[in-house]
Amino acid sequence: MDFLKLFSREDVSSKDIAKERLRLILVHDRANVSPKFLEMIKSRLIDIISDYMEIDEEGLEVKLTRMDKEKDVTVPALVANIPIKKVKHLARI
Amino acid sequence: MGEAIVITSGKGGVGKTTTTANLGTGLALYGQKKVVMVDADIGLRNLDVVMGLENRIVYDLVDVANGVCRLKQALIKDKRFENLYLMPAAQTKDKTAITPEQMKKLCDDLKKDFDYILIDCPAGIERGFKNAIAGADMAIIVTTPEVSAVRDADRIVGLLEASGFEEPKLVINRIRPDMVKRGDMMDIDDMIDILAIELLGVVPEDEKIVVSTNRGEPAVADETSKAGKAYRNMVARLQGQDVPLMPMENIEPSFMDKLRMFFGLKARTR
Numbered sequence: 256m257d258f259l260k261l262f263s264r265e266d267v268s269s270k271d272i273a274k275e276r277l278r279l280i281l282v283h284d285r286a287n288v289s290p291k292f293l294e295m296i297k298s299r300l301i302d303i304i305s306d307y308m309e310i311d312e313e314g315l316e317v318k319l320t321r322m323d324k325e326k327d328v329t330v331p332a333l334v335a336n337i338p339i340k341k342v343k344h345l346a347r348i
Numbered sequence: 349m350g351e352a353i354v355i356t357s358g359k360g361g362v363g364k365t366t367t368t369a370n371l372g373t374g375l376a377l378y379g380q381k382k383v384v385m386v387d388a389d390i391g392l393r394n395l396d397v398v399m400g401l402e403n404r405i406v407y408d409l410v411d412v413a414n415g416v417c418r419l420k421q422a423l424i425k426d427k428r429f430e431n432l433y434l435m436p437a438a439q440t441k442d443k444t445a446i447t448p449e450q451m452k453k454l455c456d457d458l459k460k461d462f463d464y465i466l467i468d469c470p471a472g473i474e475r476g477f478k479n480a481i482a483g484a485d486m487a488i489i490v491t492t493p494e495v496s497a498v499r500d501a502d503r504i505v506g507l508l509e510a511s512g513f514e515e516p517k518l519v520i521n522r523i524r525p526d527m528v529k530r531g532d533m534m535d536i537d538d539m540i541d542i543l544a545i546e547l548l549g550v551v552p553e554d555e556k557i558v559v560s561t562n563r564g565e566p567a568v569a570d571e572t573s574k575a576g577k578a579y580r581n582m583v584a585r586l587q588g589q590d591v592p593l594m595p596m597e598n599i600e601p602s603f604m605d606k607l608r609m610f611f612g613l614k615a616r617t618r
């Protein structure tokens with residue numbers, strides 16, 4: 256995320272910068288309005304992954320963040336850190 | 349039974365009180381409806397001043413809630429506009445002087461007598477907000493075309509939805525067509541796109557709002573004011589009429605208007 260770069264670009268109108276910033280802010284705000292949101296994703300992830308691996312459910316971390324898609328384009332991103340305890344045999348198939 | 353509408357925003361200073369005063373006056377004046385405007389901003393009362401009714405306050409909303417006086421005794425009749433009343437906020441108390449349950453009861457009582465109850469909400473999302481929305485059937489959210497105001501508006505949309513308000517309506521205030529044209533202000537579509545709620549109206553930045561607030565006379569009754577025109581359109585929409593948005597050219601002063609202003613002449617109104 257590099258807004259300074261964005262500001263210095265003369266060809267981008269300030270209203271487009273405003274709109275883009277708003278979009279990113281609201282991705283976070285809206286997810287936080289319902290604290291259930293990330294919990295829901297977490298438990299679904301645990302469900303799916305548990306079929307293949309034994310994971311450390313306590314250490315599981317899911318968060319909303321941003322990432323650079325291309326130069327000057329930042330998008331919201333969902334990042335999950337999933338500590339693995341053991342990989343099941345099934346996964347080798 | 350009347351309809352209670354709360355005018356809210358999240359962020360302060362975006363035009364809630366101005367919107368309440370103008371829609372309330374407009375509904376009474378042009379809609380011939382019996383209207384009461386309730387100032388729910390306890391401790392920071394403003395609506396009385398914007399309406400020019402500050403010298404007539406005896407009792408207030410907290411007095412009614414606490415049984416100090418009867419409902420009718422606290423209502424101030426606006427002598428300029430038939431069917432228009434104000435229920436003032438208390439100035440020397442704070443937001444905890446009244447509960448959401450008391451507000452709900454007050455609104456229910458007012459609904460028996462009035463067609464419209466317009467509730468001017470304080471800034472914030474705490475107790476004052478909860479009081480203001482407690483008795484409302486519908487919500488109007490005011491924003492300006494700025495990142496911070498739209499962000500707060502979005503938060504309010506979420507909170508309103510969580511409280512069971514199904515379709516809050518948006519008022520975009522203080523838009524400056526010259527800046528929109530230059531690409532230096534978000535336009536109407538940008539904001540609708542982001543907030544995804546229905547638009548009630550767009551009010552241009554207008555010096556006449558300041559003048560009318562100085563005088564204590566709402567701009568909606570001023571035929572020469574562009575903001576006044578925007579409020580008249582909203583009044584019609586609230587009553588179910590399908591009024592198209594004012595084109596931007598009609599909001600912005602024309603070249604000739606600017607020339608007249610330059611020479612100190614009054615701009616002609618279209």
Ligand SMILES: Nc1ncnc2c1ncn2[C@@H]1O[C@H](COP(=O)(O)OP(=O)(O)O)[C@@H](O)[C@H]1O
Pocket residue numbers: 357359360361362363364365366367394521522523551552553554555557558561575
């Ligand atoms: N469309 C407008 N054009 C010019 N000034 C405005 C406009 N709308 C509001 N204002 C001014 O902005 C200030 C804040 O408005 P107010 O209605 O008191 O906001 P709020 O109730 O949300 O705090 C006031 O001084 C008011 O006169």
Ligand SMILES: [Mg+2]
Pocket residue numbers: 364365389394468469470
């Ligand atoms: Mg106010």
